[in-house]
Amino acid sequence: ATVRRGRARLARGFADLGFRVAPDPQGNYVMVDVSVHGWSAAEFAEAVFEHGHVVIRGDFSPRHVRVSVGRPEENRRLLKTAAALLRARRPGRRAGASR
Numbered sequence: 001a002t003v004r005r006g007r008a009r010l011a012r013g014f015a016d017l018g019f020r021v022a023p024d025p026q027g028n029y030v031m032v033d034v035s036v037h038g039w040s041a042a043e044f045a046e047a048v049f050e051h052g053h054v055v056i057r058g059d060f061s062p063r064h065v066r067v068s069v070g071r072p073e074e075n076r077r078l079l080k081t082a083a084a085l086l087r088a089r090r091p092g093r094r095a096g097a098s099r
Contacts (some may be wrong), residue, residue: 006075009072011025013082020032028069029050029068029069033063043084044065045065050051054077
């Protein structure tokens with residue numbers, strides 16, 4: 001039940017931020033298409049780690065990150081980090097890019 005609630009919260013949270021989420025996730029993770037906001041999976045995973053100290057899989061697909069369901073506070077931190085990265089984006093510059 002805890003995984004189901006966390007999975008639903010992550011899917012809803014990423015969808016609310018405008019990301020595409022693979023429909024009807026069943027495992028202990030969700031697949032999120034980050035390309036809709038101009039990131040590659042690797043870029044987004046790196047930015048999330050740098051800014052929120054959260055590790056997600058960005059090597060699974062060029063467009064999709066695999067987000068494991070964590071504890072509620074970890075899931076909240078990840079969604080807050082994703083929202084902050086979206087707010088920080090400026091035209092012509094990727095959030096989290098240091099070069």
